[in-house]
Amino acid sequence: MSESAVSLYDRIGGARAMDAAVDLFYRKVLTDERICHFFDDVDMERQAAKQKAFLTMVFGGPNNYTGLDMRKAHAHLVARGLNDSHFDAVVENLGATLKELGVGDADIAGIAGIAESARNDVLGR
Amino acid sequence: MPSIRIGESEIESQPGETVLAALLRNDIEVPYSCRSGVCQTCTLRVLEGQVAPKAQVGLKETLRTQGYFLSCVCEADQDMVVAHPGADVVNRVAAVVAEKRVLNSDTLLLELYTTGQFDAAPGQFLHLRRPDGLIRSYSIADYAASGAGSRIGLHVRRLPGGAMTEWIHDVLAAGDSVEIGGPAGACFYVPGRPGQSILLIGTGSGLAPLWGIARDALMRGHEGQIALYHGSWTSPGLYLTHELSELAELHPNFKYYPCVDCRREGEAEHLREGRVDKIAFGDLADLKGWRVFLCGHPDLVAAARRRAFLSGASMTEIHADPFVLSTPAKSA
Numbered sequence: 471m472s473e474s475a476v477s478l479y480d481r482i483g484g485a486r487a488m489d490a491a492v493d494l495f496y497r498k499v500l501t502d503e504r505i506c507h508f509f510d511d512v513d514m515e516r517q518a519a520k521q522k523a524f525l526t527m528v529f530g531g532p533n534n535y536t537g538l539d540m541r542k543a544h545a546h547l548v549a550r551g552l553n554d555s556h557f558d559a560v561v562e563n564l565g566a567t568l569k570e571l572g573v574g575d576a577d578i579a580g581i582a583g584i585a586e587s588a589r590n591d592v593l594g595r
Numbered sequence: 596m597p598s599i600r601i602g603e604s605e606i607e608s609q610p611g612e613t614v615l616a617a618l619l620r621n622d623i624e625v626p627y628s629c630r631s632g633v634c635q636t637c638t639l640r641v642l643e644g645q646v647a648p649k650a651q652v653g654l655k656e657t658l659r660t661q662g663y664f665l666s667c668v669c670e671a672d673q674d675m676v677v678a679h680p681g682a683d684v685v686n687r688v689a690a691v692v693a694e695k696r697v698l699n700s701d702t703l704l705l706e707l708y709t710t711g712q713f714d715a716a717p718g719q720f721l722h723l724r725r726p727d728g729l730i731r732s733y734s735i736a737d738y739a740a741s742g743a744g745s746r747i748g749l750h751v752r753r754l755p756g757g758a759m760t761e762w763i764h765d766v767l768a769a770g771d772s773v774e775i776g777g778p779a780g781a782c783f784y785v786p787g788r789p790g791q792s793i794l795l796i797g798t799g800s801g802l803a804p805l806w807g808i809a810r811d812a813l814m815r816g817h818e819g820q821i822a823l824y825h826g827s828w829t830s831p832g833l834y835l836t837h838e839l840s841e842l843a844e845l846h847p848n849f850k851y852y853p854c855v856d857c858r859r860e861g862e863a864e865h866l867r868e869g870r871v872d873k874i875a876f877g878d879l880a881d882l883k884g885w886r887v888f889l890c891g892h893p894d895l896v897a898a899a900r901r902r903a904f905l906s907g908a909s910m911t912e913i914h915a916d917p918f919v920l921s922t923p924a925k926s927a
Contacts, residue, residue: 523634
């Protein structure tokens with residue numbers, strides 16, 4: 471396998487690195503006034519596990535999520551008004567997390583692209 | 596082929612198949628989502644057999660030591676007995692009341708002896724069964740192996756109209772027999788990182804697990820700072836204050852902060868005034884690398900969990916058993 475074929479997920483340390491990434495990312499999301507109200511009533515541990523699954527996916531790690539999973543998981547939030555501005559805020563927090571983890575700009579752009587591909591499913595369109 | 600037993604069912608796994616896949620193939624329901632060892636939805640517990648470390652990545656230490664694992668990334672390469680995480684896999688033993696001791700006006704220490712084996716860690720909880728079948732859960736404040744059995748201490752707070760607590764306070768006497776089941780819960784001290792700082796925050800009889808965890812850590816030679824904040828509305832709601840102060844004198848790395856919402860006139864300065872969690876987080880702004888234990892009112896636990904996380908504690912280092920709550924829902 472050539473260097474470039476190794477996923478960013480493996481390059482930054484795989485499953486273990488995800489724990490650190492989730493802590494950083496979830497903390498940003500919970501303190502972002504644009505979106506934190508969506509997380510008021512959630513079980514934090516479950517939510518952290520879901521965020522880890524999300525990060526694993528965008529980092530190119532193993533995942534089996536489908537567009538339908540994304541739709542189902544966010545339908546109740548769409549009903550509460552989840553829209554493009556909130557999605558943008560999450561992507562912004564994701565970018566900031568990656569920067570803190572020392573991920574390069576090219577990789578960050580690639581990851582933002584993967585997250586972007588889920589936009590319509592997440593927003594139920 | 597290795598077999599997997601879960602509850603009443605026993606199935607055979609195929610080579611290369613995960614435990615989750617084998618169970619689903621046999622129409623045994625297991626909730627799952629990512630099938631990648633990430634989301635923790637398919638967590639099971641192994642009762643007999645071994646699981647590979649990779650099947651426990653990301654789980655809390657206290658869950659790993661109890662055999663919890665992610666079934667979607669665990670192959671059964673040997674016979675296993677597994678259980679759903681909430682399943683009643685506990686053992687039940689008879690216990691005798693050794694002593695009832697007053698801790699404060701509405702809380703008592705209930706000391707039990709078991710003759711059979713009952714392995715537990717201070718901070719976990721057990722189910723106490725009254726002869727008529729009523730069952731309530733209590734946190735284990737004291738635990739010690741004693742001969743072939745164990746000595747167990749519980750803090751029981753009287754709740755007005757609480758069937759079990761009134762019975763324990765008014766009827767149960769030394770020499771009486773009860774049945775206990777368990778233990779359960781993931782709120783306990785795990786040795787291995789003796790230098791780590793530990794924060795414990797609790798209200799009311801939520802002190803029980805915290806007292807157990809702090810003493811367990813000290814007994815096992817924990818060297819890092821251990822800070823215990825116990826809160827109550829007013830000072831009569833505090834208890835074990837003398838013992839905790841003594842413990843703090845004995846161990847320089849242990850700090851005890853009794854806190855009350857309302858200090859009465861003339862009460863000592865060392866009694867901190869304010870909400871216990873606000874006081875604790877005011878003292879400790881940066882919790883990066885800390886281990887945190889929270890027990891008490893559900894609202895306090897939820898708020899403190901969030902605050903501890905935002906102050907830098909890692910999610911896997913924050914321990915709060917949803918059942919280890921001194922609320923009417925648990926013990927009424």
